[in-house]
Amino acid sequence: MSDVQLRRILIVEDDVPFSQMLETLLERNGFVPDVAHDGIEALEKLSAVSYQVVLLDYIIPKLTGLDVLRKLSHRQDVPPFVVLTGKGNESVAVEMMKLGAADYIVKDGGKTFIESLPKVLSDAIAQYEAERKKRDGRYKTFITMCAWTKAVKTNGDWIQVEKYLKDEFNITVSHGISPAARKKLRQDRRQNP
Incomplete structure (x- = not known):
C-alpha cells in the first residue's frame, strides 16, 4: 500500500439503518466502506473485491456469520474479520475467533462502541499486515x-x-x-x- 492507505472495509450487517450509521462513522475515520446485507452477498463481494478488513455481524440472513467464516477458513487470502455481537453473545464471538476472526466488539451503538470501533478495525488491519509481512518474509528465496x-x-x-x-x-x-x-x-x- 502507499503512504495514503486505502482501507477498504466490508460491513456485513442486515440492519439497514445500523449499517448506514456504520458507513458514515467509518468514512469519517478514513475507511472506504462497502456493505453486504446477508452471508451470500458477503461471500460474493469477498470473491470480487480485495478488502483490508471485514466487520461481520453474527446474525444475518441466508448464512450466519459463523457460516461465512467456515466457508472462508480454507482460503489463504482472507482479510481479518471483526465480529459484531450483541451483549451476552460473547461466547459466539469466541467461537468465531477460533475460526480465525481477529477480534469482536459488542454492538450497542453507544458512545463506547462508536469510539472504539475504528481503533479495533485499525488494530485488526495492523496485526494482519504484520503477520503477513512476517509470513511473506519467511518465504523470500532471493536477495x-x-x-x-x-x-x-x-x-x-x-x-x-x-x-x-x-x-x-x-x-x-x-x-x-x-x-x-x-x-x-x-x-x-x-x-x-
Missing part, C-alpha cells in the same frame, strides 16, 4: 547482496545486511570471528608483521 560490502538491495536502496535482517525478520546480528578466520588472521599477521 541481491553486494559481494564487496555485503550490503543488501531492497526497494532500490542498499542497506547493511544487519539492518535488512532486523527490518525484515526481526533478527539481531552478533559479530564474531570463526575459528577458520582466526587461524587465517594469525597466519596473515605472521607473514606480514
Whole structure:
C-alpha cells in the first residue's frame, strides 16, 4: 500500500439503518466502506473485491456469520474479520475467533462502541499486515547482496545486511570471528608483521 492507505472495509450487517450509521462513522475515520446485507452477498463481494478488513455481524440472513467464516477458513487470502455481537453473545464471538476472526466488539451503538470501533478495525488491519509481512518474509528465496560490502538491495536502496535482517525478520546480528578466520588472521599477521 502507499503512504495514503486505502482501507477498504466490508460491513456485513442486515440492519439497514445500523449499517448506514456504520458507513458514515467509518468514512469519517478514513475507511472506504462497502456493505453486504446477508452471508451470500458477503461471500460474493469477498470473491470480487480485495478488502483490508471485514466487520461481520453474527446474525444475518441466508448464512450466519459463523457460516461465512467456515466457508472462508480454507482460503489463504482472507482479510481479518471483526465480529459484531450483541451483549451476552460473547461466547459466539469466541467461537468465531477460533475460526480465525481477529477480534469482536459488542454492538450497542453507544458512545463506547462508536469510539472504539475504528481503533479495533485499525488494530485488526495492523496485526494482519504484520503477520503477513512476517509470513511473506519467511518465504523470500532471493536477495541481491553486494559481494564487496555485503550490503543488501531492497526497494532500490542498499542497506547493511544487519539492518535488512532486523527490518525484515526481526533478527539481531552478533559479530564474531570463526575459528577458520582466526587461524587465517594469525597466519596473515605472521607473514606480514
